[in-house]
Amino acid sequence: MMKSWDPRIEEMPKEDLQRMQYRLLKSLVYRLYSFSPFYHDRMREQNVHPDDIRELTDVKKLPFMFKRDLRDNYPDKIFTSTKDELVRYHVSSGTTGKPTVVGYTQNDLNTWTTSLARALTSVGLGRGDVIQVSYGYGLFTGGLGMHYGAERIGATVLPTSVGNTERQIELMQDLGATAIACTPSYLLHIGEVAEKMGVDIKKDTELRTGILGAEPWTDRMRTRIEDWLGIKAYDIYGTSELSGPMFTECVEQKGFHVWSDIALVEIIDPKTGESLESGQKGELTITILQKEALPMIRYRIGDITTMDDEVCACGRTHPRIQRIQGRVDDMLIIRGINVFPSQIEYALMAIPEVGQHFQIVVERKGALDDMLVRVELTKESFSDKINDIIQVRQKVEHRLRNSLNVNVTVELVEPGSLPRFEGKSKRVVDKRSL
Amino acid sequence: MDTQKFVIRQISIFSENRPGRLAAIAHALGEENINILAFSIAEANGFGVVRALVDYPEKAHDKLFSLGYNVAFTDVIAVRMKDQPGGLYEVAKVLGDAGVNIEYSYAYSGKEGAVLILRVDQVDEAIKKIKNSGATLLERSVFH
Incomplete structure (x- = not known):
């Protein structure tokens, strides 16, 4: 050798x-x-x-x-x-x-x-x-x-x-x-x-x-x-x-x-x-x-x-x-891919159905990283039909996946329910214990 | 036929699927002295839509909206069913035969019999067909 x-x-x-x-x-x-x-x-x-x-x-x-x-x-x-x-x-x-x-x-x-x-x-x-x-x-x-x-x-x-x-x-x-x-x-x-x-x-x-x-x-x-x-x-x-x-x-x-x-x-x-x-x-x-x-x-x-x-x-x-x-x-590494919260912000800005506030929750499910992005559903895109809302969620998931190259689960939350920050925001909750 | 008097305003509220959300909505309505006459929850992974017929829909809407909820009005109709086997079949068949799609529905069995609340794709058509079939539609004034 x-x-x-x-x-x-x-x-x-x-x-x-x-x-x-x-x-x-x-x-x-x-x-x-x-x-x-x-x-x-x-x-x-x-x-x-x-x-x-x-x-x-x-x-x-x-x-x-x-x-x-x-x-x-x-x-x-x-x-x-x-x-x-x-x-x-x-x-x-x-x-x-x-x-x-x-x-x-x-x-x-x-x-x-x-x-x-x-x-x-x-x-x-x-x-x-x-x-x-x-x-x-x-x-x-x-x-x-x-x-x-x-x-x-x-x-x-x-x-x-x-x-x-x-x-x-x-x-x-x-x-x-x-x-x-x-x-x-x-x-x-x-x-x-x-x-x-x-x-x-x-x-x-x-x-x-x-x-x-x-x-x-x-x-x-x-x-x-x-x-x-x-x-x-x-x-x-x-x-x-x-x-x-x-x-x-x-x-x-x-x-x-x-x-x-x-x-x-x-x-x-x-x-x-x-x-x-x-x-x-x-x-x-x-x-x-x-x-x-x-x-x-x-x-x-x-x-x-x-x-x-x-x-x-x-x-x-x-x-x-x-x-x-x-x-x-605040760079995150999800399954080996670099993810910046600012990328998520940028992608969300182009989706009128959801607000601009978001929260990222990263967990390790089994051996793999799992990224959840919580966003607020806007009043205009709210429908009493479940399917319409599911479509909004799929659209957001699809857009985020395309721009981040990482699979993302999206959770729609009530407007105003995500934490607001003055100055430096803490939008990432990383629950992975290394 | 004046179909408008049979169109009932349901309020629909977006809610996260977690403990305490329904209690918060119900509390807000109770505070305003609003009575809930019929009600259902549809749930999907992570979120739900609460649908309710209340005696003061405008007041309920404004209260919930001021608290930051996503809330919307939806037109529904209410049909009195026979509270016996086959009761639902009669109503559903009328709409099915007329090509009216039921998007969702919920029911309650009240003092004066069973009532079916329907959200359909063609409201006017549904009202006419149900009237013609001889079934009883509840007027808006019964609720609010």
């Missing part, structure tokens, strides 16, 4: 890594200042010139970037590659109905794939493994990202995507899947369905590794999954803005390694924007050092976590980010 995909980089002494990061950062900043109107203007506004970047810590002088920058420049206004250089798009949800688009050059795909090849190797996967990719394939980055990463290390991919769980379990058995990549809640669901089918994943399959992510989970859940299914479960991290799923834990299971030649990580105070010391809790901020089509400088992902910069027991020198502990905004 291979220990590292690229030992020279992965075990490079920290000083050398940082020198490499500085060189990459410097050339990135020069390139963007010269060729990207967006970054040029941002740097001018911040009163910073590429010449001001004289050491790695000078990254602090650079302006931040937010998800709204992608939304405001929909679909591709801040891309720094031309259309004929792009080889793929992925699209994810934005904070208001508008999605965010990520473009990739061939080099971007290669970097992404390399990052995952190192990650998958670090959990002991490689040639001879059968990796069942049960992340969604399509606009979502999870499926295709894992797919290419798994192929790169010479493993055999079983591209099942999500859904049709019974067939997934049959194939897992028949083709001897040794690893599965999916959301932790979907794996729990698979476990439950398998039990109903009379399949004991521990005894009746060859599964021994889970690459789990795209939604928050806890060490308690890890222990439960590992004991129940007889596998080792590893956290994976990424967002579409970074390319997709990029980083996983190594066999030590002590946070995911962020490859320093690909990304420069900072933990900042979300209120002041000040950089925090290693070990302090704050907002994860990432500069992607190698990205052509959609470069990211100091991108504030919104996830709250801590960083550990000590050399890992596995020998890798790259810093580790601890499990994501929360969000700076």
